[in-house]
Amino acid sequence: MKKFISLLSGGLDSPIAAYLMVKKGFQPIYLSFLTSDDNDLSMRNKILAIIHKLSTYTDFKAKLYLINHDPNLELFKKECERKLTCILCKRLMIRIAIQVGKIEHATFIVTGDILGEQASQTLSNLYAYNDLVKEFVIIRPLIGFNKQDIIKINRDIGLYEICSQKSASCQYNPQYPETNAKPVEVHRAESSFASDNLISKALQIAEILEF
Numbered sequence: 001m002k003k004f005i006s007l008l009s010g011g012l013d014s015p016i017a018a019y020l021m022v023k024k025g026f027q028p029i030y031l032s033f034l035t036s037d038d039n040d041l042s043m044r045n046k047i048l049a050i051i052h053k054l055s056t057y058t059d060f061k062a063k064l065y066l067i068n069h070d071p072n073l074e075l076f077k078k079e080c081e082r083k084l085t086c087i088l089c090k091r092l093m094i095r096i097a098i099q100v101g102k103i104e105h106a107t108f109i110v111t112g113d114i115l116g117e118q119a120s121q122t123l124s125n126l127y128a129y130n131d132l133v134k135e136f137v138i139i140r141p142l143i144g145f146n147k148q149d150i151i152k153i154n155r156d157i158g159l160y161e162i163c164s165q166k167s168a169s170c171q172y173n174p175q176y177p178e179t180n181a182k183p184v185e186v187h188r189a190e191s192s193f194a195s196d197n198l199i200s201k202a203l204q205i206a207e208i209l210e211f
Helices: 015-021 041-058 071-077 082-104 122-126 147-154 183-190 195-204
Strands: 004-008 027-034 063-068 107-109 135-137 209-211
Touching: 004 015, 004 082, 004 183, 015 041, 015 147, 027 041, 027 082, 041 107, 041 195, 063 135, 071 082, 071 195, 082 107, 082 183, 122 147, 122 195
Parallel strands: 004 027, 004 107, 027 063, 107 135
Antiparallel strands: 063 209
């Protein structure tokens, strides 16, 4: 089965990464993470609108896992160096994506990473995720794109208006995020919590929707 796990946010990038793989005939299993500041469900509704639009480009039915990410981010904020929050967040997202992939019999994970676009996407920080994917492959279709490339594709396929809507955003970003993560620092931080327990709890309370 040609399934992939799409790490889908409400931004401009990850929907286009999913779109490019859908156009190649792969079936998406979407995975999105929400935080409690989404009181009016603006992010949740935005994610649903993005998926409905992407579904017009494939005959496959869509499936979405929605994860409440607050407990994990609160733990990182309390127990770990603040500068590592984004890296620890992304590493846990990838770990959860791997577990969803095993459940859904998917073979790879797709992200909207653009080299250097954000603190978590510097070359050093992208390397900081490599040790997690021994059984899976992470594919980054947009890695060499620039923002104008992404905006153009968004406009061309009718996603720009949806993705540009204001919605709840993450409130856990550190003031000074790490841009050159050192594996020893990351592993030391992760030794303060049990990743397997966080993954298990996240999936237990996941909202799963099919379209």
